[in-house]
Amino acid sequence: MRDLILATCLLALSACGSVLLRNPVPENMHLQTSVLDRQDLRIWGDEQQKLHPALDPAKADTLEENFGGLMHREHHYLAISGGGADGAYGAGVLLGWTETGTRPEFTMVTGVSTGALTAPFAFLGSAYDAQLKELYTTLDTSSIFDRRSIFRIIRSDSVVDSAPLARMLDKYITEEMVAEIGEQYRRGRGLNIGTTNLDAGRAVIWNIGRIAASGHPGAPKLIRQVLLASASIPGVFPPVYISVQGPDGKTYEEMHVDGGTTTQMFLYPTSVDMAELFKVFDVKGTPTAYLIRNSRLQPDYAPVQARAAQIAGRSVTSLIRTQGIGDAYRIAALAKRDGVKIQLTWITADAIKDPGEEVFDPEYMSGLFEYGYQRALNNSVWTEIDIYELVTVKEDDRP
Secondary structure: OHHHHHHHHHHHHHHHOOOOOOOEOOHHHOOOOEEOOEOOOEEEOOOOOOOOHHHOHHHHHHHHHHHHHHOOOOOEEEEEOOOHHHHHHHHHHHHHHHHHOOOOOOOEEEEEOHHHHHHHHHHHOHHHHHHHHHHHHOOOHHHHOEEOOHHHHHOOOOOEEOHHHHHHHHHHOOHHHHHHHHHHHHOOOEEEEEEEEOOOOEEEEEEHHHHHHOOOOOHHHHHHHHHHHHOOOEOOEOOEEEEEEOOOOOEEEEEEEEHHHOOOOOOOOOOOOHHHHHHHOOOOOOOEEEEEEOOOOOOOOOOOOOOHHHHHHHHHHHHHHHHHHHHHHHHHHHHHHHOOEEEEEEOOOOOOOOOOOOOOOHHHHHHHHHHHHHHHHOOOOOEEOOOOOHHHOOHHHOO
C-alpha cells in the first residue's frame, strides 16, 4: 500500500486545479432518494433498522416461503474486512476451509473494501473458489489501476484511474452470477456490502441480494458500482458516482467511496432482536459469526522518515489497524449480547511481510494466500474471542 498512501500527499495539488462539475443531491432531499426506482435497496450504516420482516406478525404465514433458507438449521455469518492486497489472506482461508470439508453455507455475508470484492464469491460457495483464487494470486497493480501523470492528477478527482478494476468486475460479476445471488436472496440468505456516501459522510449498507433479485435491468451495473465504490480509497481512487432519483423526479449523483472510510467490517444492526429472530427461525445450535480481518492486529515497529509522505502514510496505516480492532470489539460485544459465538482470524506475526515492489504484488499476494490456505487446512485459523481480551491480545499467545 506504500504508493497508494504516498499518493495521499499529492492531493494538496488538486487544490490548484479546476473543480470537476457534478450534480449532487440537494441536502433537503438526500434522505428521500431512490435507486433503480426503489427505496429499499440500502440503509444508512448508522441507522437503527426497523422491525425485521420475519418478526412482522403479518408475515407469520409466509415464513417458510420467504425465509426457507434460514429456518430449522444452524446459522453461520461471515464478515470480511478491508485490507487491500492483504485480502489474499482471506481468500486463502476460504479455499483452505473448503478443502477441510467443514466450510458451511453462510446465512449472511458482509464485506467492506477488498472484503467487498471477496464477499460475492464467499456467499455463493466453493463453486466460485477458482475465480476467487485467480483474483488474488494472478492479478497485479496494472490489473487494478492506471497511474495518472502529475498534470492529470491536478485536474482530476483522484491520483489513479480505476478503469482496470472496473473492467475486472465486468469480467467476474456476470449476469449469471447476479442471478444466482438473487436466487439465494429469495431463500432468505443475505449479502450486504458497505460503502461511504461522502456527501453525507455516512456509511451505507447495500442489500446486494435484494438488488440482484429486483429484476431491474440496471441491477448488475449497480452491483458492480457498489463493489467498485467499496474498494475505492478516497482521493487515491476515483469516487463512484451513483445515479439516484430525488423526490422531485430529477436524477442526481451520490459520491460513494471506500467503505473502510467509515467502518472496516460490520455484521448486523444493533437494533435487531436476534434472540427473537433465532426463535422464529428455529435456529439449531449456537449461531456463529466468522470475522476475517485482512490485516495484522499488532503493529510493526518501523522508524518513520521525517518526510510528509512517510508521516502521512504511517498515520493512515495506524488509523486503519486500530479502527479494525475497534470494529471487531464492537461486533464481539454485540454477539455476546445476542448469544452468537465469534470466531476471528487475522494475519499473524509469522506471515510473509515483504509486500514487494508493487502495490498489488502477485508474489506477495500468492504467499499470503498460501499462508491463509495452510492455516485453514491445519485447523489453526480460527480463534474464539472474548470482548475483554480483544484489545490486549498478544500474537504470541494465539495460533
